[in-house]
Amino acid sequence: MNVRQLVLSIVAALALGTGACSKEPGASAKPEQQSAASEAKGHAPKEVKPGSHEDWCDEHQVPESQCTRCSPELVPAFKATGDWCAEHGVPESQCLKCNPNLKIVRPTKES
Numbered sequence: 001m002n003v004r005q006l007v008l009s010i011v012a013a014l015a016l017g018t019g020a021c022s023k024e025p026g027a028s029a030k031p032e033q034q035s036a037a038s039e040a041k042g043h044a045p046k047e048v049k050p051g052s053h054e055d056w057c058d059e060h061q062v063p064e065s066q067c068t069r070c071s072p073e074l075v076p077a078f079k080a081t082g083d084w085c086a087e088h089g090v091p092e093s094q095c096l097k098c099n100p101n102l103k104i105v106r107p108t109k110e111s
């Protein structure tokens, strides 16, 4: 197995893992309670939908699903795509030290 296949299998496993739980029928009944609970902790729950308002790491100010500091298992996937700052140990696309003008904006809440 080469590196690219390994990364693809990791990404696929993550996608399956996050996609499976987020579409339960009752999920839309109490969205405000759910988000309030996750925001209080500062980290999104693992089953949150990637790219959604809830998918946010308050501690590191990046999407939780892309937060390599909370989820070190994501690092190989970023390295494989060349999106990695070895000097600062974060994805280049999230490196505020190399890109001071970078602004990672939290997605707005869906109604």
Ligand SMILES: [Zn+2]
Binding pocket: 057, 059, 060, 061, 067, 069, 070
């Ligand atoms: Zn984080």
Ligand SMILES: [Zn+2]
Binding pocket: 085, 087, 088, 089, 095, 097, 098
């Ligand atoms: Zn950097």
